[in-house]
Amino acid sequence: MDPKQDSAKYLxxxxxxxxSSFKAKQHFYEKNRDQVIxxxxxxxxxxxxxxxxxxFGNGGSAADAQHMAAEMVGRMLVERKKPLPALALTTDTSxxxxxxxxxxxxxxFELQVRALARKGDLAIAISTSGNSKxxxxxxxxxxxxxxxxxxxxGGSGGMLRxxxxxxxxxxxxxxxxxxxxxxxxxxxxxVDLMDRFFLDENYVRLK
Numbered sequence: 001m002d003p004k005q006d007s008a009k010y011l012x013x014x015x016x017x018x019x020s021s022f023k024a025k026q027h028f029y030e031k032n033r034d035q036v037i038x039x040x041x042x043x044x045x046x047x048x049x050x051x052x053x054x055x056f057g058n059g060g061s062a063a064d065a066q067h068m069a070a071e072m073v074g075r076m077l078v079e080r081k082k083p084l085p086a087l088a089l090t091t092d093t094s095x096x097x098x099x100x101x102x103x104x105x106x107x108x109f110e111l112q113v114r115a116l117a118r119k120g121d122l123a124i125a126i127s128t129s130g131n132s133k134x135x136x137x138x139x140x141x142x143x144x145x146x147x148x149x150x151x152x153x154g155g156s157g158g159m160l161r162x163x164x165x166x167x168x169x170x171x172x173x174x175x176x177x178x179x180x181x182x183x184x185x186x187x188x189x190x191v192d193l194m195d196r197f198f199l200d201e202n203y204v205r206l207k
Contacts, residue, residue, distance in 0.1 A: 003156045036190065057132070061128065127160055131158035152183045
């Protein structure tokens with residue numbers, strides 16, 4: 001085999017993948033700029049009103065949920081006077097395994113939402129397909145409880161796009177990996193916008 005020919009194939013694949021990722025992000029940004037700002041506004045309103053954010057998803061989306069909560073309980077780019085109330089429902093292994101074993105894996109987020117969320121909170125549901133059964137069940141529970149729902153999805157947006165009060169959907173993501181690449185960008189944008197524009201002097205040092 002010719003190493004140069006192999007190298008050309010590798011580079012072609014890399015170029016195609018990177019360009020597709022850029023295109024998915026750019027398309028999302030062009031279609032959803034206003035929705036991103038509105039979502040960040042909702043997050044700030046939730047915090048200022050004494051509510052919290054409960055965040056959940058599976059697999060890579062579970063990691064994104066934990067990442068998002070960490071950016072708020074810790075810090076991101078803006079120094080805060082106090083941490084923000086955000087809870088990832090993906091981290092309590094005892095709750096997850098007990099609910100999954102005693103009931104069903106489809107119930108692992110719903111039961112936590114019913115136990116921990118309250119009206120005035122914001123549920124943030126993450127699913128690349130928009131059809132993850134346990135995420136959909138939790139969203140239905142949140143809506144039943146009067147909890148506002150923000151979702152991050154991909155492709156058609158699935159069931160979550162219709163069930164959510166506000167949906168941030170990555171339409172051009174060709175696979176879960178590419179959708180998740182845009183989701184983490186969205187998460188960083190939301191937290192940064194919230195910190196800079198939608199909190200008050202009780203939480204951040206306003207300039």
